[in-house]
Amino acid sequence: MVPYETAAIPIANPPATSSSTTTTTTISKPPEIDGLLAGAGYKVRSSDLRHVAQRLERLETAMLNSPSQHLSLLASDAVLYNPSDLSTWVDSLLSELNQSQSLPSLPSDLSDLVSNPTALDGSWMDQQLPPPTAAIHNQQPSQLTVVEEDSGIRLVHMLMTCAEYVQRGELSLAGSLIQDMQSLLTRVNTGCGIGKVAGCFIDALSRRVFAAGGGGGIPGSAYETEILYHHFYEACPYLKFAHFTANQAILEAFDGHDCVHVVDFNLMHGLQWPALIQALALRPGGPPTLRLTGIGPPSPDGRDSLREIGLRLAELARSVNVRFAFRGVAASRLEDVKPWMLQVNPKEAVAVNSIMQLHKLLAGPGLDPAHRPAPIEAVLGWIRSLNPKIVTVVEHEADHNQPGFLDRFTESLYYYSTMFDSLDACALQPEKALAEMYIQREICNVVSCEGPARLERHEPLARWRERLGRAGFRPLHLGSNAFKQASMLLTLFSAEGYCVEENEGCLTLGWHSRPLIAASAWHALPETAAVSPDVAVVGGAVM
Amino acid sequence: MARSNEVSINESKQMVVPLNTWVLISNFKLAYNLLRRPDGTFNRHLAEFLDRKVPANANPIDGVFSFDVIVDRATNLLCRIYRPSDTDEPPNVADLEKPVKSESSSTVPVIVFFHGGSFAHSSANSAIYDTLCRRLVGLCRAVVVSVNYRRAPEHRYPCAYDDGWTVLNWVKSRAWLESTDSKVHIFLAGDSSGGNIAHHVALKAAESESGIEVLGNILLNPMFGGELRTESEKRLDGKYFVSVQDRDWYWRAFLPDGADRDHPACNPFGPKAASLEGVKFPKSLVVVAGLDLVQDWQMAYVEGLKKAGKQVKDLYLEKATIGFYLLPNNAHFHIVMDEIKKFVSSNC
Numbered sequence: 001m002v003p004y005e006t007a008a009i010p011i012a013n014p015p016a017t018s019s020s021t022t023t024t025t026t027i028s029k030p031p032e033i034d035g036l037l038a039g040a041g042y043k044v045r046s047s048d049l050r051h052v053a054q055r056l057e058r059l060e061t062a063m064l065n066s067p068s069q070h071l072s073l074l075a076s077d078a079v080l081y082n083p084s085d086l087s088t089w090v091d092s093l094l095s096e097l098n099q100s101q102s103l104p105s106l107p108s109d110l111s112d113l114v115s116n117p118t119a120l121d122g123s124w125m126d127q128q129l130p131p132p133t134a135a136i137h138n139q140q141p142s143q144l145t146v147v148e149e150d151s152g153i154r155l156v157h158m159l160m161t162c163a164e165y166v167q168r169g170e171l172s173l174a175g176s177l178i179q180d181m182q183s184l185l186t187r188v189n190t191g192c193g194i195g196k197v198a199g200c201f202i203d204a205l206s207r208r209v210f211a212a213g214g215g216g217g218i219p220g221s222a223y224e225t226e227i228l229y230h231h232f233y234e235a236c237p238y239l240k241f242a243h244f245t246a247n248q249a250i251l252e253a254f255d256g257h258d259c260v261h262v263v264d265f266n267l268m269h270g271l272q273w274p275a276l277i278q279a280l281a282l283r284p285g286g287p288p289t290l291r292l293t294g295i296g297p298p299s300p301d302g303r304d305s306l307r308e309i310g311l312r313l314a315e316l317a318r319s320v321n322v323r324f325a326f327r328g329v330a331a332s333r334l335e336d337v338k339p340w341m342l343q344v345n346p347k348e349a350v351a352v353n354s355i356m357q358l359h360k361l362l363a364g365p366g367l368d369p370a371h372r373p374a375p376i377e378a379v380l381g382w383i384r385s386l387n388p389k390i391v392t393v394v395e396h397e398a399d400h401n402q403p404g405f406l407d408r409f410t411e412s413l414y415y416y417s418t419m420f421d422s423l424d425a426c427a428l429q430p431e432k433a434l435a436e437m438y439i440q441r442e443i444c445n446v447v448s449c450e451g452p453a454r455l456e457r458h459e460p461l462a463r464w465r466e467r468l469g470r471a472g473f474r475p476l477h478l479g480s481n482a483f484k485q486a487s488m489l490l491t492l493f494s495a496e497g498y499c500v501e502e503n504e505g506c507l508t509l510g511w512h513s514r515p516l517i518a519a520s521a522w523h524a525l526p527e528t529a530a531v532s533p534d535v536a537v538v539g540g541a542v543m
Numbered sequence: 544m545a546r547s548n549e550v551s552i553n554e555s556k557q558m559v560v561p562l563n564t565w566v567l568i569s570n571f572k573l574a575y576n577l578l579r580r581p582d583g584t585f586n587r588h589l590a591e592f593l594d595r596k597v598p599a600n601a602n603p604i605d606g607v608f609s610f611d612v613i614v615d616r617a618t619n620l621l622c623r624i625y626r627p628s629d630t631d632e633p634p635n636v637a638d639l640e641k642p643v644k645s646e647s648s649s650t651v652p653v654i655v656f657f658h659g660g661s662f663a664h665s666s667a668n669s670a671i672y673d674t675l676c677r678r679l680v681g682l683c684r685a686v687v688v689s690v691n692y693r694r695a696p697e698h699r700y701p702c703a704y705d706d707g708w709t710v711l712n713w714v715k716s717r718a719w720l721e722s723t724d725s726k727v728h729i730f731l732a733g734d735s736s737g738g739n740i741a742h743h744v745a746l747k748a749a750e751s752e753s754g755i756e757v758l759g760n761i762l763l764n765p766m767f768g769g770e771l772r773t774e775s776e777k778r779l780d781g782k783y784f785v786s787v788q789d790r791d792w793y794w795r796a797f798l799p800d801g802a803d804r805d806h807p808a809c810n811p812f813g814p815k816a817a818s819l820e821g822v823k824f825p826k827s828l829v830v831v832a833g834l835d836l837v838q839d840w841q842m843a844y845v846e847g848l849k850k851a852g853k854q855v856k857d858l859y860l861e862k863a864t865i866g867f868y869l870l871p872n873n874a875h876f877h878i879v880m881d882e883i884k885k886f887v888s889s890n891c
Contacts, residue, residue, distance in 0.1 A: 034563050036870045041595020041670035042567070049562050056569045063573060068581045075577040075586050083593045086570060093573075156637040413636055414601070484588040496619050502592050512621055513611050513668045513691075514598055 037086075043504075044086045055090045062097045081477040082505040151187055152194040156413075158184070159201055163409040171209050178206045192424050197417045200440045201409075201447065208448035218444045222297045226305075228441070229268055231434035235426045237494045238517050241486055241509045242355045243272035246392035248482045249521040250351045251279050253390035257349035260288045263342055263386075265334060265357040267294030270309040272353070274316055281320035288349075289323040293342050298330040306330060334361060335375035339382040350388040356517075358464070359395055362457040380471035384524045390476060391522040393468070396458035397508055397515045400446045412446045415516070422511035425495035461506060461518040473522040477505030560864055561872045567671075568866045572784045575664060579792050585663055585696050595670040601639065603628035607677045610639050611668075614713045618693065620706050622713075623667045625680045625687040642719045643686060650722040652685040652730055652758075652887050653714055655744075657692065657707060659735030661766060661793040667691035671869050678871075679732070682880055683887040688714055692740065696796035700808050703736070703797075707744035715755050730759045730887055731825075734868065736797075738765025738829075742811060742844075749822045760827040761883055764835055764865055765844065768794055769810040770803055773839035783834040783864045790837065810840075812847030819851035826854035828886045830879055832863035858882055 032045040044052055063071060078096045083089050158181050165174035181202045188195040207218075220228075233239040254260045260280075264272070273292060280287040292313065299305040306328025317324030331337045334357055344350055361376040383391060398415040402408045419439060426432045445456040459467075465475070486500045486507060501508045501515060508515035560568075574593050578586045599609040609625045626643075628634065634641070643651040656679065658665050658672040665672060667689040676687045692706035711729070714720060720727045731741035741760050748755045768790060780787045791804075798806050807816040827848060831841045838859075848855040860867070863875040870876070 036872060037563050037567060039670065039674050040567055040869065041597070042570070044563075044566065049566060053562060053566050053569070056566065056573065059573055060569070063576055071577055072580045072586070075589050080589075080592070083574075084595060086566070090570075153637045157635070160635050160637070410633070410636065480589060480592045483592045487588050487591065500591070501596055510598075512613060512619070513596070513623075513666075 041084060042086050043084050048087050052087050052090060055087070055094065059090055059094050059097070062094060066097060079479040079481045081479045083502065084504045151184060152198070155181060155184055155188065155194065155198040155202075159198060159205070159413065160406075160410070162205055163406050166205065166208065166409075167405040174205070174209050178202060178209060182206075193421075194417075196436070197413070197420050200416070200420075200443050201413060203440070204444045204447035207444060211448070218441050220441065222299065225441075226268055228434050228438035230271075231431045232438040233271055235428060235431040235435035236423055237490055237498055238509060239271070239355070240493075241490070241500070242394035242517060242519055243275065244489065245478065245482055245486060245507055245519040246353055246355065246394060246521075247272065247276045247279065248485070249392055249476065249478060250276060250353065250390055251283075253351060253476070253521075253523075254280070254288060254349055257389070258288045259291075259345070259348045260351070261291040261293065261344060261348040262351045262353060263293045263295070263344075263388075265295050265352070265354040267296040267306060267309060267328070270294065270313050272355070273313055277313065277317050277322055277324070278320060281317075281322050287320075287322040289325075290317065291325045291327070291348065293327045293329060295329045295331055295334065295337055297332050304328070333375075335379060337379075339385060342386070344386050346387075350386050352383050352386065352388045352391045354392065355394045356396065358393060359401070359457045359459060360455040362401060362459065376467070377471065380468070380473075384472050387524060387526065389523060391468075391473065391524070392519070393464065393522065394517060394519045395461070395464055397460055397510070397518040398458045399460050399463075401457040401459050409447060412443060416443055418511050418514045419516055422495075422497065422516075425497060461503065461508070461520065464518075464520070468522055473524050475505050476521040476523055478502075478507050478519065478521060483507060560867075561870070564864075564866070564870050564872060567869065568784050568864070571664075571866075575789070578664075579789065583696060583792070583795055585796065587697065590664065594665065596666065596668045597670045597673045598668065599623055602633045603631055605677070605681065607680045608634060609673070609677075615706075615709050618706065618709075620693075620709060621667065621691040622710055623673070623676070623689045623691070625676050625689070627680050627684055627686075640717075640719045642721070644721060644723045647684070648723055650724065650728050651720075652683055652728050653720050654679055654683065654685045654687045654730045654732050654761075654887070655707070655710055655714055655741075656687050656689045657703075657731070657733030657737030657740040657744075658689060659733065659737045659764075659766075660694070661790075662695040662703060662736040662739075662797040663793060664694070675734075675869065678880070679883070682884050685730075685887065686720060695793070699796070699800075700798055700802075700806075703740050704743045704747065704808075707731075707740050708747050711744055711748060711755060711757075712753070729755070729757050730761060731757055732761035732763075732883075733765070734763035735865070736766045736793075738762035739767060739808070741765075742827075743808065745825055746811075746819075746822070749824050757825040759825050759886060761886060762827060762829045762841075762844075763868055763879070764830060764832050764837070765841055766790075766793075767809060767811065767837065767840040767844050768804045769813050769840060769843075770805045775839040776836045779834065779836035779838075783836070785836055785865055787836065812843060819848070819853060822851075824848070824851070824853045826856075826886075828856050828858065828882060830858045830860065830868075830882070832865060832867060832875075833859060833861035834864040856882075856886070 032047060034044050034046045034049060037044050066074075074096055080089070080092060158177055162174050162177045162181070165171070165177065181198070185195070185199055185202060188198070190196050190199045250262065262273075262276070264270075277290065280290060292310070294306055294310065296306050310326030310328055314324050314326055327343065329337060329341050358376065358379075361379055362374060396415070398411060400408055400412050400415070402411065416439060420436070423432060423435060423439070426435070442456050445454060446458075449455075483500055483502055486509070490498045490500065490509075497512050499510055499513065501510065503515070503518065506518055506520040508518045510516045578590050580586065599611045601608050601610055606628055607625055608628050609623055611621055611623050614620045614622050624639075656676055658667060658669065668691070672689065676689045679685060679687050688710060690707060690710045693702040695703075711731075714729060715727055717727065722728055731745050733739070733741040741762060742765065745757045745760050748757050772787070776787050779785075794804050794809055798804070798809060804810060805813045805815050807813065810816060829841060829845050831838050831845075835841070842857070842859075845855055845857040858879065860875045860878065863873075867873055867875045868879055
C-alpha cells in the first residue's frame with residue numbers, strides 16, 4: 001500500500017500558467033475543489049481528499065477480498081454514475097461490493113433494447129458538490145477533414161471574411177464577396193466535404209445579406225419540416241440516441257408507479273414512443289396506465305396530424321395490452337402552451353420530454369428583458385409546477401446563441417462541418433439528402449435570422465445546467481447502463497466514428513471525439529418544503 | 544490472492560506521494576481492476592464510461608489550442624494536434640493548418656505523442672493526456688500530435704505500431720509542419736505503452752529505408768518486459784500501484800496469441816529480438832521511476848541501446864512512482880520537463 005503524505009498539504013488552486021483545466025474557461029471555480037484533479041477530470045474538494053483517500057484504501061481491501069469473477073460481474077451489472085464525483089463514486093463502489101458479496105448476482109440479459117428495470121441498484125443521488133459557478137464553455141473544437149484543395153481553404157477564408165463584414169455592417173462588401181464565393185463554388189466538389197458545408201453557409205449568408213426586409217430563413221411548411229425530420233432521424237443516430245436515452249431515464253423514473261403521464265414537447269411522428277410503450281408492457285409487475293400528451297404545430301388544411309399519430313400509438317399500445325390515452329395539444333410555439341391544457345392529474349407520475357425544443361425559448365441576449373421576458377423562464381416555471389418525476393432534455397452541444405455574429409458563425413461552421421462529416425458515412429438515399437436539407441435549414445436559421453425568427457439558439461450543456469439549476473431543477477444522473485446500451489446500439493446500427501461520452505451524469509453523442517448533442521435528466525425539488533439538496537431520491541419512490 | 548502489505552517504517556517515511564496524486568493513481572488502479580476480466584477480455588464500455596475526456600479546443604488556453612484530425616478513415620485513426628498560439632484569439636478555421644514556418648523562423652519540433660495506458664486504457668482525448676500534451680507544447684515550443692491508436696485486447700500487436708507508423712508518415716508529408724528548412728523535425732514521445740510504441744515506430748522508420756528521420760525518442764516509464772522475473776519486479780510487486788499480475792495481463796492482451804513476453808514487442812533486447820547494430824536509430828531520453836517495478840526492464844533497454852552504439856540518456860528518479868508526470872506537484876515532474884526541453888531543443 002502506498003502511503004500518501006500525512007502532513008496536511010494546502011492545495012490551493014495552482015496559478016493559471018501551470019495546470020489550468022483545459023476544458024472550461026472558468027471565471028471562478030469553487031475554491032474548495034482541488035485544481036490539479038479538476039484538470040484530470042475529477043471533482044474533489046481539497047478538504048475531502050483525505051477522506052476519499054481513506055475510502056479508496058477501504059475499497060482496495062474490499063476488492064482484494066473479492067474473487068476476480070465477482071469484480072467482473074460487479075463491473076458488468078452495477079449501474080454506476082458520474083465518475084467525476086470521486087467521493088460519491090468510491091462510496092457507491094464500496095456499497096456495491098458489500099451488496100454483491102452477500103448476494104451473488106446473475107448477469108442480466110440485455111438482448112433486447114429494453115433495460116432490465118430490476119437492475120436498479122444505483123440510487124439517484126443529488127450532486128453533493130455545489131454547482132460550478134459561471135463556467136462558460138467556449139468550445140470551438142474542430143473536426144474538419146484535411147482540406148486537400150486550395151479552393152476549399154480559400155472558401156473558408158472568404159466565409160470568415162464575409163462574416164466579419166456582416167458583423168461590421170458592411171453589407172455591400174459582404175455581398176460582393178458572396179458572389180465571388182458562389183463562383184468559386186462552381187469549381188469545388190459540393191457533393192461532400194468542405195464544398196458541401198461551404199455551400200450551405202454561403203447560401204445562408206446570401207439570404208441574410210440579400211433578403212428583402214433583412215434576413216430570412218428557408219421557408220417551409222410544418223409538413224415539409226416533418227418529412228425532413230423523419231429522414232434526419234433515419235440517416236444518422238442523433239435523434240435515435242436522444243429518444244433512447246430519454247426513454248431509458250423515463251422508464252426508470254416511472255418504476256413503481258401505476259399511472260404515468262408523458263408530456264412530449266414536440267410529437268412529430270411520435271417516433272420516440274413505441275419503444276417506451278413496449279418497454280412498459282414488458283415491465284415486471286405489469287404496465288402502468290400510460291397517458292401521452294403530444295404538443296405540435298396545428299396542421300393546415302383540416303388534417304389533425306396529432307390525433308392521427310395518437311391513434312396509431314393507441315393501436316400499438318392496445319396490441320401490447322398497455323392502457324393508453326392520448327391527447328394532442330396544438331400550438332405553434334411552446335410558449336403558447338398553458339399547463340392547464342395538459343390536464344395533469346396530481347396522482348400521476350409525470351415525465352416531461354423535450355428533444356431539441358428548449359433552445360427555441362431563449363430570448364436573444366441583449367433584448368430588453370423589461371419588454372419581453374424570456375419565455376424559457378416561464379416555461380421552466382410551469383414545468384416545475386407540474387411536479388414532474390423526470391424532465392428529459394436533449395439539446396445541441398454548441399453555443400449558437402452568442403450575441404456576436406462572427407462568433408456564432410464560426411462556432412456553427414465547426415459544428416455543422418462535423419455533423420456533415422458524420423452524415424457522409426450514411427449510405428441511405430434519399431434519407432441522406434433530405435437529412436442534409438434538414439441541417440441546412442438549421443444553419444440558415446442560425447446564420448441568417450435574427451430576433452424572434454431566430455429559433456435555433458443552441459446553448460451548451462454547461463449553460464443548461466446553470467439555467468435548470470436556477471429554475472429549481474436538480475440533475476438525475478444517467479448511468480453506466482444507459483451509456484453501455486447507447487454504445488452498443490451505435491456499434492450495431494451506425495457507422496463507426498460516433499461516440500458516446502459521459503459528462504458528469506449526462507451523456508453526449510458525438511462524431512470522432514466532438515460531442516454534438518447532450519442528453520440530461522432532471523427532477524424538481526418540491527416548491528413548498530425546504531428540502532436539503534442532498535436528498536437522495538431512490539428511483540421510483542414518491543417523495 | 545495473498546499479497547504482502549508489509550512496508551517497513553523506513554520505507555514508509557521515504558515513499559510519499561502528494562495526496563492528490565495518490566488519489567488519482569489509486570482511483571485508476573482500482574477502476575482498472577474492474578475492467579480487466581480474468582478470461583482476458585476487457586470491459587470496454589465501462590472503461591469508456593469512466594475515462595474522463597476533454598474535447599479539442601480551438602480557443603487558445605494558456606497559449607495552446609487543439610483540434611482533431613482523422614488521419615486514416617479506414618481505421619478511424621484520429622490524432623489531436625496541439626499548437627502554440629501567441630494570441631487569445633481562436634485561429635481562423637482555415638488557419639488551423641497554417642504553415643508553422645510562417646509563425647517561427649527557428650525550427651519547430653513536431654512531437655508525435657503516444658499516450659500510456661498499458662495498450663488498453665486511455666485515449667488521445669483523455670483529460671490527463673490532453674493536459675500533458677499541452678504542457679509539452681509550451682515547454683518545447685512544439686507542435687504535438689497525439690495519436691489515438693487502436694488498443695488491446697480488441698486490437699493486438701501490431702495495430703498500435705501500425706497506427707503510429709501511419710501517423711509518422713502523415714506527419715512527414717504535411718507541408719504545413721515543415722520548418723524553414725523545408726523539413727519536418729520529428730520527435731517521438733510516449734509514456735508507459737506509449738514509450739514502447741515510440742521505440743517500435745522509430746525502429747520501423749530506421750529499418751524501412753523510408754527516409755523518415757526521427758530526431759529523438761522520449762520514453763517516460765516505457766512499458767517493456769520479459770519472461771524472466773527481475774529483481775525489481777519481485778521487490779516492488781504490488782507496492783506502488785502496479786503488480787506483476789496486471790503487467791502480465793496487459794501483455795497477454797497485446798501480444799499475439801501464443802506469444803510469450805520475450806516477443807520482441809515486449810522485450811526489444813531479449814533473446815528473440817534482432818540486433819540494433821547498424822540501424823540508424825535516433826537518440827533517446829529514457830526516464831525511469833525508481834519505484835516502478837518494471838525498472839529493471841527499462842534499464843536493460845537503456846543498456847541494450849548503449850551496447851548497440853546508440854545515443855541514450857537515462858534519467859533515473861529514485862523516489863518517483865508511475866504517473867508522477869501527470870501532475871506538476873513534485874520535483875521529479877519539473878526535472879523531467881527540463882530534460883525534455885533540453886533534449887528537444889538541442890536539435891533545433
